[in-house]
Amino acid sequence: MxxxxxxxxxxxxxxxxxxxxxxxxxxxxxxxxxxSELPVIATPSGTFHDSSPQPLESQMTPNSPFxxxxxxxxxSAGLTDVREELxxxxxxxxxxxxxxxxxxSGNPNADLVFVGEGPGxxxxxxxxxxxxxxxxxxxxxxxxxxxxDRGKDTYICNIVKxxxxxxxxxxxxxxxxxxxxxxxxLKAIRPKVIVALGKPAASTLLGRTVPITKERGTWHEFxxxxxxxxxxxxxxxxxxxxxxxxxxxxxxxxxxxxxxx
Ligand code: SF4
Numbered sequence: 001m002x003x004x005x006x007x008x009x010x011x012x013x014x015x016x017x018x019x020x021x022x023x024x025x026x027x028x029x030x031x032x033x034x035x036s037e038l039p040v041i042a043t044p045s046g047t048f049h050d051s052s053p054q055p056l057e058s059q060m061t062p063n064s065p066f067x068x069x070x071x072x073x074x075x076s077a078g079l080t081d082v083r084e085e086l087x088x089x090x091x092x093x094x095x096x097x098x099x100x101x102x103x104x105s106g107n108p109n110a111d112l113v114f115v116g117e118g119p120g121x122x123x124x125x126x127x128x129x130x131x132x133x134x135x136x137x138x139x140x141x142x143x144x145x146x147x148x149d150r151g152k153d154t155y156i157c158n159i160v161k162x163x164x165x166x167x168x169x170x171x172x173x174x175x176x177x178x179x180x181x182x183x184x185x186l187k188a189i190r191p192k193v194i195v196a197l198g199k200p201a202a203s204t205l206l207g208r209t210v211p212i213t214k215e216r217g218t219w220h221e222f223x224x225x226x227x228x229x230x231x232x233x234x235x236x237x238x239x240x241x242x243x244x245x246x247x248x249x250x251x252x253x254x255x256x257x258x259x260x261x
């Protein structure tokens with residue numbers, strides 16, 4: 001008989017692994033006969049070992065409506081490696097109440113990356129970013145406002161990968177603990193444009209307190225990548241005014257101009 005605590009840990013690790021497979025583009029869990037071909041396996045310690053010759057993202061076909069950037073994206077230091085390094089992270093206290101690490105989702109070769117604040121209850125339960133109400137609003141902005149495909153044209157992640165209890169703001173030490181992984185994610189993808197959603201994301205990426213109302217719609221730079229600041233979709237839902245909706249629409253049109261250049 002497996003003790004309850006060990007069972008809970010094993011279930012958590014299995015869940016993290018299944019979420020990881022889904023993040024990596026798998027649509028089903030491999031059966032025994034396919035196990036030898038699995039590119040990534042989870043160990044009881046919660047870390048991932050790559051047993052395949054190729055990183056997962058190299059098996060995925062980029063599908064972007066935008067011109068090739070001609071850059072040299074380092075797939076060997078890709079998202080799979082960053083996720084592997086993160087493992088079953090206990091680097092800050094947010095690990096204590098989380099159900100799932102919400103690493104990010106979308107196209108690892110996307111030209112456009114959205115960075116939000118942190119997972120909420122829906123995201124924590126599903127292991128995917130922006131799947132609740134704010135997520136639906138973000139999808140609407142991407143698909144109706146920008147005429148892009150959320151899954152194919154974008155990658156979405158947060159400044160912290162675990163849900164802050166009660167949906168409070170992430171604290172400074174939590175952001176600092178998680179930030180290296182955000183930076184590695186962004187460097188692995190190296191998109192043409194990063195969009196910071198809301199003040200916490202903008203402030204984290206720029207390393208200063210950003211008055212988002214004043215600075216939204218302005219261009220900045222992060223590690224050589226263009227960075228646009230705009231409102232968080234959750235704020236848009238709270239302050240659902242024509243003016244705010246227009247502001248986000250205008251910001252996204254600026255992003256599109258750069259993507260299509
Ligand atoms: S928020 Fe980030 S640093 Fe903190 S436990 Fe989760 S993954 Fe680790």
